Amino acid sequence: MSPMARFSPVPAATDPAIIRNFCIIAHIDHGKSTLADRMLQSTGVVEHRNMKAQYLDRMDIERERGITIKSQAVRMPWELDGQSYALNMIDTPGHVDFTYEVSRSLAACEGAILLVDAAQGIEAQTLANLYLAMENDLTIIPVLNKIDLPAAQPEKYAEELANLIGGDPADVLKVSGKTGVGVEDLLDKIVRDIPAPVGDPDAPARAMIFDSVYDTYRGVVTYVRVIDGSLSPRERIQMMSTRASHELLELGVSSPEPTPSKGLGVGEVGYLITGVKDVRLSKVGDTVTNLAKPATESLPGYADPKPMVFSGLYPIDGADYPVLRDALEKLMLNDAALVYEPETSAALGFGFRVGFLGLLHLEITRERLEREYNLDLISTAPNVEYEVTLEDKKVVKVTNPSEYPEGKIKEVREPMVSATILAPSEFVGAIMELCQARRGVLGGMDYLSEDRVEIRYRLPLAEIVFDFFDILKSKTRGYASLDWKADGEQVADLVKVDILLQGEQVDAFSSITHKDKAYSYGVMMTGKLRELIPRQQFEVPIQAAIGSRIIARESIRAIRKDVLAKCYGGDISRKRKLLEKQKEGKKRMKMVGRVEVPQEAFVAALSSDESKDKSKK
Numbered sequence: 001m002s003p004m005a006r007f008s009p010v011p012a013a014t015d016p017a018i019i020r021n022f023c024i025i026a027h028i029d030h031g032k033s034t035l036a037d038r039m040l041q042s043t044g045v046v047e048h049r050n051m052k053a054q055y056l057d058r059m060d061i062e063r064e065r066g067i068t069i070k071s072q073a074v075r076m077p078w079e080l081d082g083q084s085y086a087l088n089m090i091d092t093p094g095h096v097d098f099t100y101e102v103s104r105s106l107a108a109c110e111g112a113i114l115l116v117d118a119a120q121g122i123e124a125q126t127l128a129n130l131y132l133a134m135e136n137d138l139t140i141i142p143v144l145n146k147i148d149l150p151a152a153q154p155e156k157y158a159e160e161l162a163n164l165i166g167g168d169p170a171d172v173l174k175v176s177g178k179t180g181v182g183v184e185d186l187l188d189k190i191v192r193d194i195p196a197p198v199g200d201p202d203a204p205a206r207a208m209i210f211d212s213v214y215d216t217y218r219g220v221v222t223y224v225r226v227i228d229g230s231l232s233p234r235e236r237i238q239m240m241s242t243r244a245s246h247e248l249l250e251l252g253v254s255s256p257e258p259t260p261s262k263g264l265g266v267g268e269v270g271y272l273i274t275g276v277k278d279v280r281l282s283k284v285g286d287t288v289t290n291l292a293k294p295a296t297e298s299l300p301g302y303a304d305p306k307p308m309v310f311s312g313l314y315p316i317d318g319a320d321y322p323v324l325r326d327a328l329e330k331l332m333l334n335d336a337a338l339v340y341e342p343e344t345s346a347a348l349g350f351g352f353r354v355g356f357l358g359l360l361h362l363e364i365t366r367e368r369l370e371r372e373y374n375l376d377l378i379s380t381a382p383n384v385e386y387e388v389t390l391e392d393k394k395v396v397k398v399t400n401p402s403e404y405p406e407g408k409i410k411e412v413r414e415p416m417v418s419a420t421i422l423a424p425s426e427f428v429g430a431i432m433e434l435c436q437a438r439r440g441v442l443g444g445m446d447y448l449s450e451d452r453v454e455i456r457y458r459l460p461l462a463e464i465v466f467d468f469f470d471i472l473k474s475k476t477r478g479y480a481s482l483d484w485k486a487d488g489e490q491v492a493d494l495v496k497v498d499i500l501l502q503g504e505q506v507d508a509f510s511s512i513t514h515k516d517k518a519y520s521y522g523v524m525m526t527g528k529l530r531e532l533i534p535r536q537q538f539e540v541p542i543q544a545a546i547g548s549r550i551i552a553r554e555s556i557r558a559i560r561k562d563v564l565a566k567c568y569g570g571d572i573s574r575k576r577k578l579l580e581k582q583k584e585g586k587k588r589m590k591m592v593g594r595v596e597v598p599q600e601a602f603v604a605a606l607s608s609d610e611s612k613d614k615s616k617k
């Protein structure tokens with residue numbers, strides 16, 4: 001696109017009759033982003049020479065990992081039977097951690113392309129996303145992708161898809177995002193099958209916020225879908241939930257670069273810029289209206305995303321604490337799902353307890369903090385949120401094991417999920433064995449076709465959120481797919497395991513586990529620490545305990561040598577160097593009671609290899 005084009009405004013308010021709002025939903029890796037790229041090319045909004053793979057996945061991490069995290073909306077022109085149309089495509093993420101982003105995007109559309117890999121068939125998230133789309137009353141266009149692959153079985157899977165959503169297998173479109181085959185037919189079908197948006201152009205403006213992104217240069221960029229009325233530049237708008245009002249400095253559409261427009265009318269999808277610096281003033285799910293002529297009723301909002309996994313994040317260098325605080329604040333501007341609060345650990349110093357949607361969300365957040373803000377971080381072993389009821393009926397929510405109440409405990413409840421696993425039927429035995437070992441209860445089983453089965457289990461979240469998927473994959477040679485959603489809570493036999501160094505509790509290593517697994521956690525952690533903590537001037541016992549009961553013990557033997565012992569003779573400069581070096585080292589030591597523990601020991605003991613170690617056992 002030429003630099004000029006960016007500033008040529010598109011006309012105010014497009015006729016809703018020529019608008020089609022749609023999204024692409026699919027299981028992870030079935031090729032959404034590739035197909036989206038191809039559509040950008042076919043409609044001419046991105047010229048071939050400007051095309052970089054996965055144009056819409058803007059974050060570096062997304063591109064490196066080949067996954068989509070934030071949804072993006074793009075407007076594309078398309079012509080059919082001599083009539084011009086404006087297609088608004090909203091790209092959605094596929095990973096189970098980010099399901100809430102999918103539901104937001106769906107609410108902004110009238111139709112969805114249900115994309116299925118022609119070599120894989122229907123997978124767990126194909127189903128989960130399809131159900132979400134059906135709940136939103138979207139028109140569904142079933143499409144098989146990757147038909148260029150030699151292993152593709154389009155006929156077989158067209159039938160599977162038609163069985164699932166009803167209709168004729170012959171109506172299932174077959175495309176290849178890679179070669180472009182069938183993509184133009186798909187664009188035609190979008191125009192024909194997906195209904196145009198309807199709304200009242202004369203009513204007070206109501207636009208739904210489906211994404212809010214913090215941009216260093218432009219402040220908060222808010223993505224909206226206009227339902228009724230229209231929005232124009234320079235007018236004052238109001239956020240209906242907070243009643244905060246702002247001036248609309250710029251509004252426009254992404255095509256895919258931001259292109260200012262003179263207005264956004266019924267059915268249009270675009271962005272707003274108000275100069276606001278805080279995304280919390282532009283909340284996803286909120287309704288934007290016109291201050292001079294406000295709507296009386298806001299649009300139904302979204303359920304707030306609920307964090308599922310909690311972990312403590314600590315800067316390795318304590319002096320970086322303010323940097324971490326600012327970085328989290330900035331990330332939160334961009335990520336409605338991220339929640340955090342300050343916490344202190346005797347072992348790790350000042351940090352934050354952060355809530356995530358899942359482990360992938362945690363990894364990505366941590367990677368962004370380290371990469372974009374140059375931070376070195378320790379993250380404590382992730383855990384879920386427990387609800388502890390004390391004898392005196394007081395209920396405490398525990399997201400950090402070291403906050404586990406000491407008093408008399410009546411019961412502990414843990415979050416549960418209902419999980420759906422799709423796999424070839426030969427693996428049913430292996431899958432059931434794994435789910436039973438993870439305290440799962442079978443909910444039901446259905447055959448989708450002769451050799452593919454859908455298995456449903458209710459499981460504790462803590463049992464599936466860490467290594468379950470990796471093990472499931474390895475037990476099914478990579479063929480199983482998994483989807484899960486929160487499903488209440490359950491009373492469970494849980495205990496807190498503490499780790500003690502010379503009798504002193506090290507809060508960072510405490511863990512809440514099922515009673516049956518407490519012993520193996522204790523043995524694993526004490527063994528690991530014995531390897532990691534250097535010998536001291538005295539013997540250091542390492543113990544794992546439940547309350548006052550010791551369940552595992554190791555010890556580090558004493559040393560008596562000092563660093564200068566090797567320096568016989570009078571080489572004073574060498575001695576000085578050694579002492580300097582020792583001083584450097586000391587800075588990075590943490591004292592736990594009388595025991596000096598190098599920072600690296602904490603990092604290594606808490607590193608994510610831990611879950612891999614566990615999974616091998």
Ligand SMILES: Nc1nc2c(ncn2[C@@H]2O[C@H](COP(=O)(O)OP(=O)(O)OP(=O)(O)O)[C@@H](O)[C@H]2O)c(=O)[nH]1
Binds near residue numbers: 032035066095179
């Ligand atoms: N042969 C072939 N490969 C394809 C086609 N479409 C996508 N792929 C490949 O499939 C892989 C996944 O494609 P993506 O477009 O990243 O998948 P996605 O569904 O967007 O993945 P997420 O964004 O992570 O949900 C990539 O390696 C693509 O190159 C296709 O039509 N043919």
